[in-house]
Amino acid sequence: MPTYVLEPNTPAKLEANRPLRFQVHAGALTGEVLFAATDVTGAPLGRTVTRRGTLVIPKLADYTSVTVSRLSGGVFPANTVLDLTIAYEGALHADAVTLVAKIEVSGIPSRQLAALRVADGVVSVVYEDESNGERPPLTGLALLAQLATREILGVSAVDPTAAINMAVVIDGSASMLAPTNDGGVGALVEVLAGLSSVVAPNRTVRAALVGNAVEWIISDSRATLAADVRRAQISATLSTGFRSADPGLIGHRPDENTVTWVLTDGLPSDLPELRLADGIEGEARHLVLFADVQAVRLQGEAGIPTTLVQPVGSEEGIAGRLEYDPANLRRTIKSLLAGCFVPGTPYAKRVAE
Structure with missing residues (x-):
């Protein structure tokens, strides 16, 4: 299965009309990640499935925003980086595309993981780089x-x-x-x-x-x-x-x-x-x-x-x-x-x- 790094502010393309799985890993904080999927009006999408560190969206809206927050409330602690994977749910064939990204959420209560737009049978996936990662990093x-x-x-x-x-x-x-x-x-x-x-x-x-x-x-x-x-x-x-x-x-x-x-x-x-x-x-x-x-x-x-x-x-x-x-x-x-x-x-x- 080909895997591509989801670059900040750069659209990636997936097939529409297929269920998508969003999965994050954040070590001990993985179970603390709360997903939300909303349409362009901010209304929650129906029929989504969530489990530990995972969100499955059976059908996207024309515009879908996927965000995360901390289940216990408050902000994510220092040095919290989410390892994000976006893939087709249940995909087994060799040409199924997987997107991956590292998204920092330190010190903030919530974060958009991705914005998805459906047009002409294609899903455009974008995530904005809000991390302001410093090189060298702040200490x-x-x-x-x-x-x-x-x-x-x-x-x-x-x-x-x-x-x-x-x-x-x-x-x-x-x-x-x-x-x-x-x-x-x-x-x-x-x-x-x-x-x-x-x-x-x-x-x-x-x-x-x-x-x-x-x-x-x-x-x-x-x-x-x-x-x-x-x-x-x-x-x-x-x-x-x-x-x-x-x-x-x-x-x-x-x-x-x-x-x-x-x-x-x-x-x-x-x-x-x-x-x-x-x-x-x-x-x-x-x-x-x-x-x-x-x-x-x-x-x-x-x-x-x-x-x-x-x-x-x-x-x-x-x-x-x-x-x-x-x-x-x-x-x-x-x-x-x-x-x-x-x-x-x-x-x-x-x-x-």
């Missing part, structure tokens, strides 16, 4: 942030119409030595790298070290972004100032929405200019302040979305607090997502929940 805090962001937004990646471009700006002045040396800056860059795989899929995250001038940091992937930022910090000369609203940070993608996270230890002296940059069409700014809450209150209101990262007295540091306290990581990511989506849209509503 550590970046992976945890990716999974938490997926859980918050309910998707493995936002729709292309809602995707953003991302920039991470790090204050390169001497006042940032403490949050840099205690790992706080690196931890937040890791979190933003994981977050970016969901809200900025298939896009490069730009990073810059900014003092009296802008120094763009070369990074090949999200997985190495934090390490690349740290190398740039080590080799850079500490500046005496920080221009958070440097003109060099504006307008790199004028035709698309860009959110820039500004990592610093207090309200910038050029805050009025930063607010103006936040008001430019297609541009948004988000302050990430490494500071005590009382100190920030004394400085006044930022006037733009702000995430406060307070110092940690224990040896685990900010990275440990985020890594070992899922509730804290979730709160931090929801704060970091503020301003990423148009108010009132489904993604914005999920962030606000």
Whole structure:
């Protein structure tokens, strides 16, 4: 029996008017996979047969969507990959085609396995690649942030119409030595790298070290972004100032929405200019302040979305607090997502929940 790999976003052809079997294997989670088959209106197909890890559809609608969710509710755990097989039910002859694919579902509650369209006696089978698989893959805090962001937004990646471009700006002045040396800056860059795989899929995250001038940091992937930022910090000369609203940070993608996270230890002296940059069409700014809450209150209101990262007295540091306290990581990511989506849209509503 010929077996073909079902490539993402590429239709594969099968004969119509034959029962199809969908089978998934996910190790110990196989019994946790719940199938659903619906037509173009979202109504369930009749006469489907389900058993452990298997769905059989005797007759397809003109359009059929096959999805999976977790039987016990909630999201699939980290590193969950479904081995999918699509074949004719009861097919024994040698020329019966089998389609196979590996589909990642980590950190999301449900996933479409395939969309099937019937026309002229042929079934067109397509699955969309929503995994945003990273090469090299995300690990550590970046992976945890990716999974938490997926859980918050309910998707493995936002729709292309809602995707953003991302920039991470790090204050390169001497006042940032403490949050840099205690790992706080690196931890937040890791979190933003994981977050970016969901809200900025298939896009490069730009990073810059900014003092009296802008120094763009070369990074090949999200997985190495934090390490690349740290190398740039080590080799850079500490500046005496920080221009958070440097003109060099504006307008790199004028035709698309860009959110820039500004990592610093207090309200910038050029805050009025930063607010103006936040008001430019297609541009948004988000302050990430490494500071005590009382100190920030004394400085006044930022006037733009702000995430406060307070110092940690224990040896685990900010990275440990985020890594070992899922509730804290979730709160931090929801704060970091503020301003990423148009108010009132489904993604914005999920962030606000």
